[in-house]
Amino acid sequence: MTRARRRRAALLVLAAGLVVAVWLSLAVGSRQVPVGAVVDALASALRGGSAPVGTDASVVVDQRLPRTVLGLAAGAALGVSGALVQAVTRNPLADPGILGVTAGASFAAAVAVGVLGASATGGGVWAALLGALLATVLVQLVGASAPGSGGRGSPVQLLLAGLALGAVLAGLTSALRLSDPRAFSALVVWESGNLADRGWAGLEAVWPLLAAGLVVALALAPALNAVALGDDLAQALGARVWLVRVAAVGAVALLAGGATAAAGPIAFVGLVVPHVVRWAVGPDQRWLVACCAFAAPVLLLLADVVGRVVLRPGELPAGVVTAALGAPVLVALVRRQRVPAP
Amino acid sequence: MSAPTALKGGRLPLVGLRVHRRPLVVGLLVAAACAALAVIALGTGDYPLTPAQVLTAALDPGAGFERTIVLEWRLPRVLAALAFGAALGASGAVFQSLTRNPLGSPDVIGFSTGAYTGALLSLTVLTGASASFSATTGSATGSTGGGVSTTVGALAGGMLTAAAVYALARVHGSVQGYRLVVVGIAATAVLHAANTYLLLRAQTEVAMAGAVWGAGSLSLVGWDDLRWALAVLVVLLPLLALLSTALRQLELGDDAAGAHGVPVERARLALVVVGVALVSVVTASTGPIAFVALAAPQVARLAMRGAGLPLTGSALVGSLLLLSADQVAQRFASGVPVGVVTVVGGGVYLLVLLLVRGRPRGRGAV
Numbered sequence: 001m002t003r004a005r006r007r008r009a010a011l012l013v014l015a016a017g018l019v020v021a022v023w024l025s026l027a028v029g030s031r032q033v034p035v036g037a038v039v040d041a042l043a044s045a046l047r048g049g050s051a052p053v054g055t056d057a058s059v060v061v062d063q064r065l066p067r068t069v070l071g072l073a074a075g076a077a078l079g080v081s082g083a084l085v086q087a088v089t090r091n092p093l094a095d096p097g098i099l100g101v102t103a104g105a106s107f108a109a110a111v112a113v114g115v116l117g118a119s120a121t122g123g124g125v126w127a128a129l130l131g132a133l134l135a136t137v138l139v140q141l142v143g144a145s146a147p148g149s150g151g152r153g154s155p156v157q158l159l160l161a162g163l164a165l166g167a168v169l170a171g172l173t174s175a176l177r178l179s180d181p182r183a184f185s186a187l188v189v190w191e192s193g194n195l196a197d198r199g200w201a202g203l204e205a206v207w208p209l210l211a212a213g214l215v216v217a218l219a220l221a222p223a224l225n226a227v228a229l230g231d232d233l234a235q236a237l238g239a240r241v242w243l244v245r246v247a248a249v250g251a252v253a254l255l256a257g258g259a260t261a262a263a264g265p266i267a268f269v270g271l272v273v274p275h276v277v278r279w280a281v282g283p284d285q286r287w288l289v290a291c292c293a294f295a296a297p298v299l300l301l302l303a304d305v306v307g308r309v310v311l312r313p314g315e316l317p318a319g320v321v322t323a324a325l326g327a328p329v330l331v332a333l334v335r336r337q338r339v340p341a342p
Numbered sequence: 343m344s345a346p347t348a349l350k351g352g353r354l355p356l357v358g359l360r361v362h363r364r365p366l367v368v369g370l371l372v373a374a375a376c377a378a379l380a381v382i383a384l385g386t387g388d389y390p391l392t393p394a395q396v397l398t399a400a401l402d403p404g405a406g407f408e409r410t411i412v413l414e415w416r417l418p419r420v421l422a423a424l425a426f427g428a429a430l431g432a433s434g435a436v437f438q439s440l441t442r443n444p445l446g447s448p449d450v451i452g453f454s455t456g457a458y459t460g461a462l463l464s465l466t467v468l469t470g471a472s473a474s475f476s477a478t479t480g481s482a483t484g485s486t487g488g489g490v491s492t493t494v495g496a497l498a499g500g501m502l503t504a505a506a507v508y509a510l511a512r513v514h515g516s517v518q519g520y521r522l523v524v525v526g527i528a529a530t531a532v533l534h535a536a537n538t539y540l541l542l543r544a545q546t547e548v549a550m551a552g553a554v555w556g557a558g559s560l561s562l563v564g565w566d567d568l569r570w571a572l573a574v575l576v577v578l579l580p581l582l583a584l585l586s587t588a589l590r591q592l593e594l595g596d597d598a599a600g601a602h603g604v605p606v607e608r609a610r611l612a613l614v615v616v617g618v619a620l621v622s623v624v625t626a627s628t629g630p631i632a633f634v635a636l637a638a639p640q641v642a643r644l645a646m647r648g649a650g651l652p653l654t655g656s657a658l659v660g661s662l663l664l665l666s667a668d669q670v671a672q673r674f675a676s677g678v679p680v681g682v683v684t685v686v687g688g689g690v691y692l693l694v695l696l697l698v699r700g701r702p703r704g705r706g707a708v
Binding site: 142143157160161163164165166167168169170171172174175178179192267268311314316317320321323324326327328330331334335 | 445510511513521524525527528529531532534535536538539542543557632633675676678679682683685686688689690691692693696697
């Protein structure tokens with residue numbers, strides 16, 4: 001199959017997968033809703049009618065619709081940010097979570113909600129975003145300022161810096177929580193990394209940031225193609241490597257930070273999706289970024305649906321399911337490829 | 343990536359029988375620091391004692407109430423910190439040597455999480471176990487695992503995780519350190535998910551006790567819990583000392599070790615089993631305590647400037663680290679579990695190391 005055909009096939013599969021995932025996300029749960037009823041409910045909501053509480057239509061529109069849209073937005077953001085991180089660090093195993101983004105978001109949200117008394121959906125979201133930005137910058141600085149790296153930071157140093165900062169922040173977060181469990185109970189739901197019961201509030205706060213991040217990511221894609229060839233060659237091709245890198249890191253913080261702020265820490269989506277997509281469409285960043293924006297929501301929505309089904313009548317957070325689904329892919333990757341020691 | 347460092351400094355580990363002064367001096371200094379800190383730890387608490395009082399209370403059978411405080415209340419916790427720290431440090435040295443990777447420590451490659459999963463399984467699934475759990479862990483404040491079934495569960499969990507990680511990281515008959523670390527991170531994620539599932543599914547009391555325990559705490563270690571763990575460690579640590587020569591040889595590479603008459607596969611298996619057992623025993627007693635196994639061998643190596651990762655040195659540094667962390671937890675962190683302190687401290691240590699030296703020097707690259 002030629003690459004062009006492969007890409008078209010991948011797009012078709014992704015589009016079909018997205019439709020199925022959205023439908024499952026709207027229809028499956030403790031109350032099973034048939035397709036016709038789902039469509040009716042959405043149509044009547046579009047016309048502005050609100051369904052009476054407790055009916056199929058109300059469950060679909062008031063509970064599952066925001067959940068599904070959040071899954072779409074957060075999934076797309078995580079997938080694209082994963083593609084960016086892997087391109088910038090030239091490390092096939094990089095993941096926004098590993099680079100300290102999620103830990104920074106969690107810590108800042110914990111401080112804002114637990115110590116300062118912000119609400120988990122209002123001020124907490126902004127704090128989480130700020131924390132993600134700060135942690136990302138800090139990891140980059142530590143990784144880059146390490147001696148012997150020429151001020152750029154090798155992938156290994158970046159990963160280690162992310163691991164280290166992530167550990168510090170996670171530890172401080174749990175210390176805060178343990179010292180005052182009652183003040184932090186509001187965070188438990190957020191920290192579990194799921195799409196349930198969040199309504200529209202979190203998404204309303206972060207969608208402009210996610211949109212900005214996506215635009216930057218798409219705009220950067222050609223330059224990232226050059227950077228992937230190595231700094232010297234990229235420079236020779238006219239790419240301003242330093243600028244590209246800063247812009248990409250900023251986009252990662254916006255995307256991963258925004259997604260984490262809205263949905264809580266969700267692991268492995270940013271790591272796994274770019275790999276699967278790269279296998280399908282090849283290394284061209286323009287295709288990679290675009291396809292990740294579609295593939296990652298499929299994974300996240302399916303994980304969310306699985307989480308609703310396996311622990312009935314309770315629910316397993318989507319973040320837990322993505323970890324369980326994503327880790328085997330990681331193992332398969334590292335077994336299949338000869339991943340070079342960076 | 344980097345060349346093997348075994349030959350650095352012109353000392354072959356083969357002739358390491360010659361006693362080098364620096365490791366000996368540093369080792370004695372660390373041991374002395376452990377002893378001093380232990381005396382201070384025995385003297386601190388709601389009923390403070392001076393070092394002199396501590397020593398009298400410990401040595402004089404007629405010391406009465408103070409003797410009870412020191413020997414019954416505080417000694418188990420201090421002993422646990424020393425013993426568990428040594429176990430973690432030694433285990434970290436074994437795995438970092440075997441994987442030739444400074445990140446190849448048992449907490450990073452999933453063995454602690456696996457041991458925790460095993461313990462949780464034995465608590466929540468096995469019939470009647472949950473009852474004995476609440477009984478051994480005592481009342482609300484927190485818990486140590488304790489109990490035989492938990493220990494067995496943790497051991498089995500740790501071993502199975504090690505076997506699975508090792509098997510999955512093995513491609514064409516060889517295990518590369520880098521691959522082992524990545525597989526280990528993946529295994530940690532899956533096991534973490536499984537632990538969350540188990541805690542969500544369990545009855546509330548079991549789940550709460552399990553969650554507190556999951557942070558890694560020494561707070562309720564009493565003689566009853568400790569006796570088991572110490573008995574196992576007393577067997578394991580000398581066993582490891584016997585295997586240390588083989589470990590030094592394996593550091594030179596499988597071929598070199600084989601040429602010197604080391605049964606490579608069997609020696610490696612024995613080392614892995616002992617290393618996992620060390621971590622599992624600690625995890626069964628306290629819950630997972632991160633970063634001691636990661637940091638202790640590197641600190642010991644830094645201080646002793648040897649070629650490989652020194653086992654005894656790592657164990658001593660591990661003791662010192664865990665005891666210090668527990669003191670910090672008790673005194674300055676309003677009683678948070680020690681695992682929280684080790685995570686924060688270990689993370690800061692890694693960051694500083696990155697800033698100062700580029701990355702933890704180890705055998706080979708990440």
